[in-house]
Amino acid sequence: MQTKFDTAYLISASDLLSYKKVPKWDFHIHTNHTDGKASVLQVFEKAIEAELEVIIFTEHTEPWRSKSPHWFQSYVDEIVNLREKYRNKIKVFIGLEANAVSFDGQVELTDQMVERAEFVLGAAHRYPGLDTRKIAELSKNEAIDLEYKTLMGLAASTNIHAIAHIGATCSKYCTPFPTQLTREIVKEATKNNIAVEINPVYHKPLIHFLEMCAEENAMTTPGSNAHGFGDIGLIVRELESILKS
Ligand SMILES: [Zn+2]
Numbered sequence: 481m482q483t484k485f486d487t488a489y490l491i492s493a494s495d496l497l498s499y500k501k502v503p504k505w506d507f508h509i510h511t512n513h514t515d516g517k518a519s520v521l522q523v524f525e526k527a528i529e530a531e532l533e534v535i536i537f538t539e540h541t542e543p544w545r546s547k548s549p550h551w552f553q554s555y556v557d558e559i560v561n562l563r564e565k566y567r568n569k570i571k572v573f574i575g576l577e578a579n580a581v582s583f584d585g586q587v588e589l590t591d592q593m594v595e596r597a598e599f600v601l602g603a604a605h606r607y608p609g610l611d612t613r614k615i616a617e618l619s620k621n622e623a624i625d626l627e628y629k630t631l632m633g634l635a636a637s638t639n640i641h642a643i644a645h646i647g648a649t650c651s652k653y654c655t656p657f658p659t660q661l662t663r664e665i666v667k668e669a670t671k672n673n674i675a676v677e678i679n680p681v682y683h684k685p686l687i688h689f690l691e692m693c694a695e696e697n698a699m700t701t702p703g704s705n706a707h708g709f710g711d712i713g714l715i716v717r718e719l720e721s722i723l724k725s
């Protein structure tokens with residue numbers, strides 16, 4: 481995709497491991513425009529209080545998740561106004577977390593979103609073609625296969641900058657997603673210059689995931705998957721604690 485995101489804000493997994501210095505960045509934050517608790521303003525305040533240096537708002541794009549059909553314009557306006565106001569305190573990007581809608585890397589974004597978003601996280605929240613079927617009702621093999629195909633599509637997508645929480649949907653709703661397949665997705669994403677999210681909620685133990693990303697020379701984005709107040713900057717605290725020990 482046309483890049484409005486400075487790739488200097490991607491960090492290689494091996495640098496993260498070897499420098500033992502964690503960037504104060506959080507690239508996965510939701511607000512009360514969808515299922516988060518904090519307003520855009522409250523996220524700014526919390527992030528500044530936590531001494532974060534760079535954050536990306538990554539609101540969900542599925543229309544059913546938002547409270548107003550016009551939410552996106554307000555979201556952009558709020559971020560643009562506040563990042564100007566706080567420009568000496570924190571660097572902020574307008575991002576989105578977009579669900580995969582095909583097995584070849586298409587994601588759910590309106591034209592306006594493509595135009596305004598500076599960073600797009602691709603995610604497999606549902607699998608293409610499921611219709612009304614629930615992921616919990618799939619067989620283990622089917623869920624693994626669909627998660628894999630969806631994420632391999634994202635790993636070759638020209639519409640996203642990074643892949644969110646690899647394996648999360650399958651692991652949360654059906655069965656643990658196999659490590660070997662996670663590695664194949666990381667490999668494919670790296671080949672295509674797509675970063676891989678380091679997510680403290682779903683990648684446990686986090687150090688194993690980070691080591692695998694380093695073995696595959698992956699570029700990463702640290703993302704807390706924050707939906708509340710206390711979890712803004714969680715990824716920084718988690719990485720600091722594992723890299724210290
Ligand atoms: Zn997600």
Ligand SMILES: [Zn+2]
Pocket residue numbers: 508510577705
């Ligand atoms: Zn999310």
